[in-house]
Amino acid sequence: MSGREEIEILVVGGGPAGATAALLLARSGIEVCLVERRREYQGKVCGEFVSAEGVAVLRRLGILERLLSRGALPITHTRIHSASGDAFDSTLPRSAGEGGIGISRRLLDEALLADAAAAGARIFRGARLSGLSRVASRWVARVHREGSTATLSARVVLGAGGRNSKVAELAGLAGTLPNVGMGLQNHFLRLSPSDERVNLFLLRGGYAGLAPVEQGRWCLGALLFRSAAANPFTDLTASLATTSGARAILASLGDRLDQGATHPIRIGMRRPTTTGLLLAGDAAGSVDPFSGQGIALALMGGEAAAESILGILRGRESPARLGYRDFLRREVGSRLIVTALLRRILERPSLAHACVSAFRRHPILASRLVGLTRNSGGPFLGPLPRLAARFLLK
Template sequence: MTWDTIVVGGGPAGSAAAALLARGGWRTLIIDRAHFPRRKPCAECINPAGVAALRRLGVLDRVMDAGPARLDGWRIVSDAGPSFLGRFSGGVHGIALPRETLDAILLDHARDAGAQVRTGIKVTDLPRDEDGRVRGVIAGGEEIAGRIVIGADGLRSIILRRLGLLARAPRLRKLALTAHVRGLPDMRGCGQMRARGRRCVGIAEVGGGLANVTVVVPGEQAHEVGGHADAYFDAALRECGFADAQRVDDVLATGPFDCPVRGAVADGALLVGDAAGYYDPFTGQGIYRALRGAELAAETVGAALRAGDTSAAALMPYERARRRAFGPGERLQHVVEAFVSRPRLLGWAARRLDRRPQLGDAIIHATGDVRPVRSLLRPSLIAQIIV
C-alpha cells in the first residue's frame, strides 16, 4: 500500500495536519517513536490564536472537557522588582494543560478523522526515487511508501536532517527545565514570567491544582545544571520565593533551541511545527505555530496530491504562507528576548509599561497572536513609548 501522506510525529503539528488530511479523504498514516500518553518538555500554554485554531480543527470541546486552566494575560516581573501586567481583551483568552493530555486528545482526534496511527516505531531514513524525490520512510526496519512525507518530529527532527535542510549545527543558547508544581500562590488567571539575571522562570497554572514551571537557563550557565536538573530546578523555585511549593514529577530538560532551517519543503516532503525551525516562544506561541502550520501544510499538500505533483515547487505555497504567517512574530520575539535577557533594560521597560496598561496589553496581544505585530506601530502607541 502507498499512503497519500505519512506524518512523522504525533504532537500538535502532526496530529492536526493528519486530521485535516484524513478528513479530506487522503490515506494518512501517523508514526511516532513514543507511546501515548507521554510527557513532553513544554511550557504547555496555548495563546488565544491557538485556542481559535483548536476550535477550527473541531477539537476544542474535547480539550475544554479535560479541565485546562484559563489564561487571561501575563505578568512580566523584572529582576529589579518592577513588573507589568498585559491582559487579553475582546472576549479572548488562552488556556494551559499538560502536554500528555493535549497530545493524546489531538492524536485521538486524528484517528477519529480517519488517520491510522502507529506508535512506538522509530523512523530512521527517507528512501528516494531515481530523481531524488522522497518516496516514503524507513521505520522499524521496513520501508513504508508514501506520496508525501510530513516531518512533524520536533526539535531534533530526523526528517529535517535527512532532507539536508538544517542551516547549521544547533547552538546551545538556552536550556529549559520543566516540571509540574503544586502549592503555588493563586495567580488569578494570569501566567508569570520572572527574570532572574539572565535566567528566566515561566509559571502557568495547567488545571487540577498544578502549575507548569519552566526554568530557562542561558547556554553559558548550562554547565551549572550538569546531571542535577532536579536540584537546580528546586533551587530556582526557592529563589523565586516558592520554598513551600512541591514538585510532583521529575524535571524534563530540553535544548538547544537554536535550530535554523534553510527551508521547509523538498521534493516529496515538508516540515511543520518545531521541525520547521524553532525560536523561543513567548506566551504560548509554540503550540499555535504548530496548529497554524498544520493548517497551511494540509492546504498545500491536498492541492499537490490532487494535481499529482509533489515536487518542492508544488509545495512552495506552504513555504511562502509559513513565512508570511510567522515571520513578523519571530522578529518581535527577538526584540522581546533582547529586553528579557538584559535585567536593567527589562526593569526600565517594566516601570514604563506598568504606568501605561494600554501599551502592556498591546504587547501581550501581539505576542499572543491576537493582533498582528504591525498593530504595535500605531502612532498612539509609539507616542506612549517615547513620552
C-alpha cells in the same frame, strides 16, 4: 509494522502540528500513516500554554469543549516579573472570540492523536525514523518499531518531529539554527484555584513561566541561556530564589510531581519544503518560548500543512508549497523578528528591569508589546524600538 508498504502520506511526529495535519487529512479521506517516538501518555517538555490563536484551531477541530471538560483551564491574563521584583500585568489578546488555555501536552497530544485515529489515520507509537531518501517520485522511509524495521514508500512526507527534526536532517533541510539554551519543565501540585493567569519570571540567566494545567497542577517551564551546574534544576531553583516575585508565588506551590529537560533549544526558520515534503511546527520554524506561541503556531501550522498537502495531491504542488511558505513567513517569521529583539533585552537583566518598569507605567505600551508576540500589532512594529526608548528614558 514490518516489510515494505506504499502509502499516500507519512507524518513523522505526533505533537500538535503532526497530529492536527493527520486528523484533517484523515477526515478528508486521505490515507495517513503517523509515526511518533513517544509511547502512549508520555508528555513533552513544554510551557503548556496555548494562546488564543491555537485555541481557535482546537475549536475548529471540534475538540476544544472536550479538552475543557477534561480539565484544561482558561488563561486570560499575564504578569511579567523582572529579576529585581518589579512587575506589570496585561490582558492577553483574544482571537476569533477565544482566549488562551493551560493544558498538559499529555492531554492535548493524546486527544489529537485519538481523533486522528478515529478519523482513519494509522498511528504507530514508539516508532523511530532511521532513513529517508527520494526514489523516483516517492519518499522511501525506514522506520524502526519494537525490534522490527518497515520500509514505507510515501507520496508525501510531513516532518513534524520538533526543533531537532530527523526529517529535516535526512532531507537536507536542517540548516544551522542558533542554540539559545536548555529547556526545563516541572509540575507542581496546585493548592489554590487558578486565577486564569500565566506568570513570566525574567531571571538572571534565563526565564520561567508558570501556568495552571489540569488535574490540580502547575506547569513551570523554563529556559536557561547557560547552565554550568551538573543539575540544571539547581540553577533554576537558585535563580528563582533570588527573584522576589517568584519567591512569593513559588512558596505557595505544593509538592514537585515530576521534572524533565531538553537540549538544545533551537530558534529560527528552516527551508520548509522540497518536492513532496513539508516541515511543520517547530521543525519548520520556532520562536522563543517566552512568547507563549509554540503550541499555537504548531496547531496553525498543522492546519496549513494539511491544506498544502491536499493541494499537492490534486496536482498543484508548486502553488501549494508557495502558499505554505507564505504562511510560515507571515506567522512565524514576523514573530521571530519581535522575539529576537526581546531576547536581547532578556539577556540583560538591567535592561529587562527598565522595560518592566516602563511597561508598568505605560499599560498601553505593554499591551501592544504582548500583541506583537501574537502577530496582532503589525503597524506598531516599525516604531517599537523608538517608542520603547522614549518610555525607558523617562
